[in-house]
Amino acid sequence: xxxxxxxxxxxxxxxxxxxxxxxxxxxxxxxxxxxxxxxxxxxxxxxxxxxxxxxxxxxxxxxxxxxxxxxxxxxxxxxxxxxxxxxxxxxxxxxxxxxxxxxxxxxxxxxxxxxxxxxxxxxxxxxxxxxxxxxxxxxxxxxxxxxxxxxxxxxxxxxxxxxxxxxxxxxxxxxxxxxxxxxxxxxxxxxxxxxxxxxxxxxxxxxxxxxxxxxxxxxxxxxxxxxxxxxxxxxxxxxxxxxxxxxxxxxxxxxxxxxxxxxxxxxxxxxxxxxxxxxxxxxxxxxxxxxxxxxxxxxxxxxxxxxxxxxxxxxxxxxxxxxxxxxxxxxxxxxxxxxxxxxxxxxxxxxxxxxxxxxxxxxxxxxxxxxxxxxxxxxxxxxxxxxxxxxxxxxxxxxxxxxxxxxxxxxxxxxxxxxxxxxxxxxxxxxxxxxxxxxxxxxxxxxxxxxxxxxxxxxxxxxxxxxxxxxxxxxxxxxxx
Amino acid sequence: xxxxxxxxxxxxxxxxxxxxxxxxxxxxxxxxxxxxxxxxxxxxxxxxxxxxxxxxxxxxxxxxxxxxxxxxxxxxxxxxxxxxxxxxxxxxxxxxxxxxxxxxxxxxxxxxxxxxxxxxxxxxxxxxxxxxxxxxxxxxxxxxxxxxxxxxxxxxxxxxxxxxxxxxxxxxxxxxxxxxxxxxxxxxxxxxxxxxxxxxxxxxxxxxxxxxxxxxxxxxxxxxxxxxxxxxxxxxxxxxxxxxxxxxxxxxxxxxxxxxxxxxxxxxxxxxxxxxxxxxxxxxxxxxxxxxxxxxxxxxxxxxxxxxxxxxxxxxxxxxxxxxxxxxxxxxxxxxxxxxxxxxxxxxxxxxxxxxxxxxxxxxxxxxxxxxxxxxxxxxxxxxxxxxxxxxxxxxxxxxxxxxxxxxxxxxxxxxxxxxxxxxxxxxxxxxxxxxxxxxxxxxxxxxxxxxxxxxxxxxxxxxxxxxxxxxxxxxxxxxxxxxxxxxxxxxxxxxxxxxxxxx
Numbered sequence: 011x012x013x014x015x016x017x018x019x020x021x022x023x024x025x026x027x028x029x030x031x032x033x034x035x036x037x038x039x040x041x042x043x044x045x046x047x048x049x050x051x052x053x054x055x056x057x058x059x060x061x062x063x064x065x066x067x068x069x070x071x072x073x074x075x076x077x078x079x080x081x082x083x084x085x086x087x088x089x090x091x092x093x094x095x096x097x098x099x100x101x102x103x104x105x106x107x108x109x110x111x112x113x114x115x116x117x118x119x120x121x122x123x124x125x126x127x128x129x130x131x132x133x134x135x136x137x138x139x140x141x142x143x144x145x146x147x148x149x150x151x152x153x154x155x156x157x158x159x160x161x162x163x164x165x166x167x168x169x170x171x172x173x174x175x176x177x178x179x180x181x182x183x184x185x186x187x188x189x190x191x192x193x194x195x196x197x198x199x200x201x202x203x204x205x206x207x208x209x210x211x212x213x214x215x216x217x218x219x220x221x222x223x224x225x226x227x228x229x230x231x232x233x234x235x236x237x238x239x240x241x242x243x244x245x246x247x248x249x250x251x252x253x254x255x256x257x258x259x260x261x262x263x264x265x266x267x268x269x270x271x272x273x274x275x276x277x278x279x280x281x282x283x284x285x286x287x288x289x290x291x292x293x294x295x296x297x298x299x300x301x302x303x304x305x306x307x308x309x310x311x312x313x314x315x316x317x318x319x320x321x322x323x324x325x326x327x328x329x330x331x332x333x334x335x336x337x338x339x340x341x342x343x344x345x346x347x348x349x350x351x352x353x354x355x356x357x358x359x360x361x362x363x364x365x366x367x368x369x370x371x372x373x374x375x376x377x378x379x380x381x382x383x384x385x386x387x388x389x390x391x392x393x394x395x396x397x398x399x400x401x402x403x404x405x406x407x408x409x410x411x412x413x414x415x416x417x418x419x420x421x422x423x424x425x426x427x428x429x430x431x432x433x434x435x436x437x438x439x440x441x442x443x444x445x446x447x448x449x450x451x452x453x454x455x456x457x458x459x460x461x462x463x464x465x466x467x468x469x470x471x472x473x474x475x476x477x478x479x480x481x482x483x484x485x486x487x488x489x490x491x
Numbered sequence: 492x493x494x495x496x497x498x499x500x501x502x503x504x505x506x507x508x509x510x511x512x513x514x515x516x517x518x519x520x521x522x523x524x525x526x527x528x529x530x531x532x533x534x535x536x537x538x539x540x541x542x543x544x545x546x547x548x549x550x551x552x553x554x555x556x557x558x559x560x561x562x563x564x565x566x567x568x569x570x571x572x573x574x575x576x577x578x579x580x581x582x583x584x585x586x587x588x589x590x591x592x593x594x595x596x597x598x599x600x601x602x603x604x605x606x607x608x609x610x611x612x613x614x615x616x617x618x619x620x621x622x623x624x625x626x627x628x629x630x631x632x633x634x635x636x637x638x639x640x641x642x643x644x645x646x647x648x649x650x651x652x653x654x655x656x657x658x659x660x661x662x663x664x665x666x667x668x669x670x671x672x673x674x675x676x677x678x679x680x681x682x683x684x685x686x687x688x689x690x691x692x693x694x695x696x697x698x699x700x701x702x703x704x705x706x707x708x709x710x711x712x713x714x715x716x717x718x719x720x721x722x723x724x725x726x727x728x729x730x731x732x733x734x735x736x737x738x739x740x741x742x743x744x745x746x747x748x749x750x751x752x753x754x755x756x757x758x759x760x761x762x763x764x765x766x767x768x769x770x771x772x773x774x775x776x777x778x779x780x781x782x783x784x785x786x787x788x789x790x791x792x793x794x795x796x797x798x799x800x801x802x803x804x805x806x807x808x809x810x811x812x813x814x815x816x817x818x819x820x821x822x823x824x825x826x827x828x829x830x831x832x833x834x835x836x837x838x839x840x841x842x843x844x845x846x847x848x849x850x851x852x853x854x855x856x857x858x859x860x861x862x863x864x865x866x867x868x869x870x871x872x873x874x875x876x877x878x879x880x881x882x883x884x885x886x887x888x889x890x891x892x893x894x895x896x897x898x899x900x901x902x903x904x905x906x907x908x909x910x911x912x913x914x915x916x917x918x919x920x921x922x923x924x925x926x927x928x929x930x931x932x933x934x935x936x937x938x939x940x941x942x943x944x945x946x947x948x949x950x951x952x953x954x955x956x957x958x959x960x961x962x963x964x965x966x967x968x969x970x971x972x973x974x975x976x977x978x979x980x981x982x983x984x985x986x987x988x989x990x991x992x993x994x995x
Contacts, residue, residue, distance in 0.1 A: 395666075396632065396633035396636045396637050397633050397634075397637050401633065402569075405568075405677075408673070409680065412677040425667070425670065431662065431663070432659075435643075435662065438644075439647065443654070443655055472633075476565050477565055480565045480566050
């Protein structure tokens with residue numbers, strides 16, 4: 011067996027991961043030696059490191075399979091990596107000025123985010139059930155700690171514990187599925203499983219394995235019925251951490267889901283398609299109705315995230331290249347909206363502290379017009395109203411569903427989006443139609459910048475990034491089929 | 492580069508230039524507010540002038556699309572395509588005409604958040620014009636739905652007491668109807684391989700598929716139009732919206748549904764349109780008679796006019812699905828005319844609402860003594876609403892009825908009751924407001940129209956009478972395209988009939 015470790019040049023497809031891993035370790039050492047007081051310096055260094063990794067991922071197009079087939083860097087992996095690195099960088103920006111008030115001014119925070127990001131990159135590049143699990147666990151363990159980083163806060167500790175116990179359960183399911191698949195095909199490498207299935211056909215044991223594997227990943231995605239941890243975790247975690255949770259891990263889990271169902275099981279699409287359809291319908295419908303009663307903004311966003319996972323899964327349900335294309339367009343638009351929203355949420359402060367509930371936002375439009383306008387744009391975009399970006403995201407996934415003749419799914423999906431309009435509009439209503447009840451503090455400059463970028467991209471999506479993003483997503487989806 | 496290659500993009504997106512300028516205007520004091528108003532007024536007036544220029548270069552004898560722009564944009568599915576034919580061109584001009592009028596009429600009544608108001612109005616103008624100018628069905632949906640956001644905000648922020656409920660109702664009725672249309676558009680894409688309207692018009696959809704597509708589009712257009720019994724959102728939205736919001740709602744947004752019926756339902760799904768025509772006729776007649784009766788008992792002026800809009804749209808749907816040249820021609824004319832007349836009626840209500848702050852009919856009476864000019868203007872528009880010969884309201888109603896008469900006599904028989912009923916509720920309203928003794932103390936000091944109001948209402952008054960006596964400019968511009976649509980319709984249903992005959 012030939013080792014890839016003989017030359018540095020041979021490792022080219024894994025350069026981004028290597029850079030991130032080395033960088034994270036160096037920052038950890040620096041952080042321990044330097045001082046515990048200068049956590050902001052570490053955070054800035056981490057952002058710069060992430061930007062360097064993005065640059066490497068963009069300008070180092072080496073593709074290929076490494077480590078005896080365990081690691082693959084194709085167009086799809088590159089697309090998703092650039093996206094999730096961007097998410098991590100932006101969410102770190104959100105916590106620069108707010109870290110102190112959320113008890114996140116420890117240098118470990120940025121490093122844990124880096125390590126979680128590394129795990130996510132491995133997930134998107136995993137070409138083997140074992141490397142898949144390694145990546146997933148690296149991500150999860152880092153996230154458990156981040157959730158409970160503010161350990162003297164009972165809410166955060168509770169959230170961390172819940173996340174850990176349920177996360178461990180999901181890892182168990184995933185491992186169980188992986189072992190069944192290995193047992194019935196004799197292979198762990200994704201692209202070899204497909205040849206075994208093509209040769210010897212599918213067995214009931216293999217189907218069981220697929221079900222457990224999908225359940226495990228669905229847990230990380232928080233698709234219904236594996237969603238119960240997410241409202242508590244979102245609410246309990248400090249807001250910048252919640253912002254991180256809603257973006258990058260979703261991208262990684264979705265990328266993993268896409269690869270895990272399309273590459274090894276592309277020939278038995280009908281068997282897993284119905285599971286994805288069920289997850290999708292359940293997520294969209296439950297989120298649409300459950301979010302109506304929420305007043306806490308973070309719980310609200312948790313249900314919103316569940317709903318959007320459901321919409322993204324509409325694309326995957328099709329099981330075609332068009333469907334994966336839809337998912338690949340959906341994710342960047344979704345993360346732009348959530349990061350923009352969390353930037354706005356962190357910018358909303360009254361004299362009593364951060365705004366956490368919807369009624370507190372009353373009259374924001376008259377006190378902070380820019381902030382309110384950005385939130386309103388994001389809400390309309392969440393609903394999927396044209397000409398905002400959210401519409402084009404839904405357009406791509408539903409286009410794929412119609413192509414695959416999933417009419418029932420499509421009709422339920424659009425009706426769920428009509429119901430979801432109800433709770434998104436409530437935020438617009440509170441901000442614009444109600445009279446202000448309190449004064450709002452000025453918004454830090456970097457949050458304003460993030461909001462401006464997000465708002466600009468959402469409003470001008472059709473003329474600016476729409477066409478190039480679609481082309482990139484098209485290429486990414488093409489590499490899986 | 493010839494400017495006429497891009498004139499539709501110019502007309503559609505020019506209002507957004509005003510929006511960008513407005514974003515940088517501080518409106519803390521009265522001078523700033525006035526500056527913002529002038530910017531919006533000038534932008535929308537220039538847009539109107541450009542649209543007139545476009546009309547002057549429009550070739551009436553060409554039945555196809557003119558000023559075409561065509562670029563592929565997102566993948567194969569969404570393209571940037573523009574073009575107008577005789578049916579859509581006049582709606583562009585109508586929208587461009589009414590926006591400066593709306594800006595002018597909101598000059599005094601809107602005092603809070605003036606800049607935001609003007610911004611959403613200009614965005615609304617772009618969305619409405621875009622619906623008529625685009626030649627890509629995906630973009631059609633983008634503009635069609637895009638009008639929801641500004642209208643939701645207009646009703647919700649600057650509306651009356653029950654504005655929040657009205658805004659929600661407006662939003663949910665139209666949004667729920669439209670999402671089904673979205674799926675139908677996607678299904679059309681996979682059937683025909685393109686969303687270019689010109690190619691879709693030439694594509695023949697399987698009659699079985701047509702039925703489903705027709706129903707999905709109907710869900711959206713029937714709510715927007717609105718047809719009875721999907722009209723429930725309309726009276727509330729009208730009553731709560733500020734005057735200019737009602738004007739745009741009645742004059743333009745309702746026409747989006749009628750335009751969609753002609754452009755998509757009738758032209759692309761002829762077999763389904765023929766099959767569902769009796770269904771549409773039933774709903775149209777129900778709208779004409781029932782909503783006219785409901786209008787009779789209203790105590791709120793705006794509600795009365797809103798219900799009368801629903802009744803008048805009944806004539807439009809009746810005409811469209813008759814499918815012959817005269818009826819479709821009449822439907823288009825009726826929509827343009829109703830755009831002018833209903834806008835004027837809502838402005839008339841706005842005039843006295845601004846003075847008295849009530850829309851209750853019972854609160855008025857004998858206004859003719861203090862407001863002779865107002866009484867004259869209101870009289871002309873009331874007569875046009877009734878459909879008196881010599882006003883533009885007559886031409887459209889008459890043509891739709893003559894056209895439909897050739898298809899189905901009974902439908903027209905019942906529809907004519909609507910003409911009588913519209914005369915009763917409109918004159919009844921007029922009598923209670925304008926005539927009688929000026930007995931109420933609050934009205935003793937009411938002032939007649941000021942210069943701004945005369946300019947606004949005078950423009951519309953001239954147009955109403957001009958097109959009543961000389962409808963040729965509108966009819967000539969639409970003739971070629973309407974004939975083509977009607978011809979294609981009769982050809983398509985003829986060939987299906989022939990196919991059925993040969994199978995049997």
